[in-house]
Amino acid sequence: MDSIELELFQILGISLGLGLLVGLQRQHDQSELAGIRTFPLITLFGTISGLLAQHFGGWVVAMGIASMAGLVIVANLIKLRNPPFSPGLTTEAAALLMYAVGAYLVFGDKTVAVAIGATVAVLLHLKKKLHGFVKRIGEKDLKAIMQFVVISLVILPILPDETYGPYNVLNPHNIWLMVVLIVGIGLLGYFAYKVFGQKSGTLLGGILGGLISSTATTVSYARRTKDHNHTSTTLAALVIFIASAVSIVRIIVEVAVVAPGTIATVAPPLAAIFLLMLILGSLMYFFKGDDQDQMPEQGNPAQLKTALVFGAVYAAVMLATAFAKDYLGSSGLFIVAVISGLTDVDAITLSTARLMNIGNLELLSGWRIILTAALSNLVFKAGLVGVLGSRAVFGRVALMFGIVLAGGLLVLWLWPANFILALE
Structure with a gap:
């Protein structure tokens, strides 16, 4: 034959x-x-x-x-x-x-x-499951889908793919592409929440909260601890901690999408922090008892206003990064990382990943900047818990975040790649 x-x-x-x-x-x-x-x-x-x-x-x-x-x-x-x-x-x-x-x-x-x-x-x-999913979608959920379609399939294609502004770093198409990425991750978590429902359990609640917004989850659960009969402090601290741990995974995913060639260098130190958080979270989960709680209602992550705000923040971080690198060198980027990480770690992550991807920033400096922003974000969320939550939940969150912060500083100081850089 x-x-x-x-x-x-x-x-x-x-x-x-x-x-x-x-x-x-x-x-x-x-x-x-x-x-x-x-x-x-x-x-x-x-x-x-x-x-x-x-x-x-x-x-x-x-x-x-x-x-x-x-x-x-x-x-x-x-x-x-x-x-x-x-x-x-x-x-x-x-x-x-x-x-x-x-x-x-x-x-x-x-x-x-x-x-x-x-x-x-x-x-x-999957006929029955798809039909069941459609029945569970309300007007708010359909609006979220349509808004994401507008953001990703209507606005993105018409934006110019050219650079403008100071330092020639503002590309409308690339900026909005990062908006689509962040909104898409949030929307994935939002619909996972809709599928599993409010009674998603502590572990899944923290995971979904980290996908949608770890900061929003922190605010929500911190506020709930003001009423001791509504949410236990241990449960709230655990959900906040899990959401923050998932945000580390989210950072790794963002870097892998924007700068896949850098992931072999960037992922290991961040994974080490996630492993530390996983161990601490597992210990807390083991001692939490049988407390269960409903996950609070999640907001629509695909709102056009939210997308515009993130786009503006990302553009501002890009300008600040270019300015700091021009006048202060790579060390100036750590200042930007600390300030940006206080409010939005995604923006500095994506900006740094882009610089590494085009070769304007060394990889060994890049992952340290991203990790610095992530640690800064933990400090900011601990502050939110202190202001909005009970003293008991703040004590638990501060202790857990403090351990992670200490571990993160040790990684920044002692990570083996730094010795390689010194030898070079």
């Missing part, structure tokens, strides 16, 4: 397998239009049409799709005469798409075709 025949049988085998996969799901769902026998025939029909089109032209595939549409229409008309039958579009759309997948196997990438076929099967299988 030569290579051409082998490839032909491989295409036909993939086509048959994808048809069987989708057909199995439709048969299990008791579809009246097509099942485990019909779908393999549909995908094979698409593949054969593609093979014929190689010799006779693309009109063969076009006639095939027209024939498929006609068969679907006729089948539905016949079944309408035998009630009860409620015609839908899901199986019909799947049939037409699987025909196209069968034809694409001949002309396109087999991996892409397999991915599409598998996605179709998964989407069909």
